[in-house]
Amino acid sequence: MRTADLPEVRSLGLFESMDESNFDALVQAAYLQTFPAQLDLIAEGDPADFLHVVIEGCVELYARANGRESTMGMVRPVGTFILAAVLKDAVYLMSARTCQKSKVLLIPVEDVRRAFRADEAFARAIVLELAGCYRAVVKEHKDIKLRTAIERLANRLIRYHRDQGETGRVELPYDKRTMASLLGMTPENLSRAFNTLKPYGVDVDGTTIRLNDMKALNGLAKPNHLIDDRTT
């Protein structure tokens, strides 16, 4: 890794409380690489080789079976992926590809495990990160098992709206086909779901959505902090 990138990486939650020498050892073995958009980083079924940390850009996690494909989640800075596979020394359950030009830190598995053993602060950070990933998937799973497609879309819009500062306008962070897959529906169905939400003050203009009647939208969506909050 280039020395110039060190401070940036050092300040990440995962590393900031690490011992200096352990951090140096970890970083010496790691690669900080920039990838173009739409590049496959890992494939499900492959044995875990590197822990991946997204520093810039965005990475899509997806999975395939029976000729179908589905987006499982999106990883933005500063998030890790395939942490569980690395810790268990198992194969990846999901594939990953960049959706934009992205900077990713790659740490060889053996170095992650060594640092985990040697550095208590790192171990604790890893555990919190993993626990956060676990809870994120549980929330996704609840979302899809307990809500209809329209409720999922409505809640997602409310969530993005909150993330973006409650301005009455939401910018979709991904293209609509990705949004559809993430929400567990087809692109056609997403388009129709937007139409269904029109009476609730949802106006679509490309990737910009205007929310003109939050009361009505909230009434339909019934947001639930045990599903929609990302932080807890």
Add this chain to the structure above:
Amino acid sequence: MRTADLPEVRSLGLFESMDESNFDALVQAAYLQTFPAQLDLIAEGDPADFLHVVIEGCVELYARANGRESTMGMVRPVGTFILAAVLKDAVYLMSARTCQKSKVLLIPVEDVRRAFRADEAFARAIVLELAGCYRAVVKEHKDIKLRTAIERLANRLIRYHRDQGETGRVELPYDKRTMASLLGMTPENLSRAFNTLKPYGVDVDGTTIRLNDMKALNGLAKPNHLIDDRTT
């Protein structure tokens, strides 16, 4: 906890490599309790108070939203639940209730965290357990996003068949309404799914299922070890 139960608990994967004194401290604070069937142990939204370890019996994890309810998973010996909430000091995302008379070890959160800090072997066991839970949910999520209801049922039957020794007969471990919820469908739909599988050699007699044509069933189900294997 009664002294008589100590060796049993000590031999659990989670505790067996712990330091003697740390184990003693942990166990001294813990409760080993036996609960009757259908008893609620925790409710989603409550702050994490105890790590739960199922020693005997079976515990159902479920969640509610919008008046709907869904079974999220089943925990059998020796499994933990709500580990992530305990580690993050957050509220539970799921509720839990016994489905049979069950023996559960309850460890106060502060003692779990103390042991985690003090005992490296325990920390590693916790991380592996948590990583296993994470991967289990990811598999559930793939199952539901990538498969139809009938494929989910077929694969579940194949899995139980393998677990039970490939005798050509499968005993459903839960009643059908629970199976249905676990598989993300209504009881009516499960019943119809069984009928749909009849041409594939699936014969239902109460909770006993005979699988008479594994080749056909496998052809329909297309099992995938990245979804259906529990161990990896």
Add this chain to the structure above:
DNA sequence: CGACGATTTGAATAGGATCAATGGGAGTGG
């Protein structure tokens, strides 16, 4: 301008949910 991909719309279909009614044990109490 032209081509390509993404999105939208329409029509038909399939998959699953809901509602209602029936059948079938397991357990209870007489």
Add this chain to the structure above:
DNA sequence: CCACTCCCATTGATCCTATTCAAATCGTCG
């Protein structure tokens, strides 16, 4: 031991949701 009840499971009919296939539209980029 039997009748009764209750809950679970099944079945039928219908409705609703979502997928599929097809075609049209829109935008963007060469």
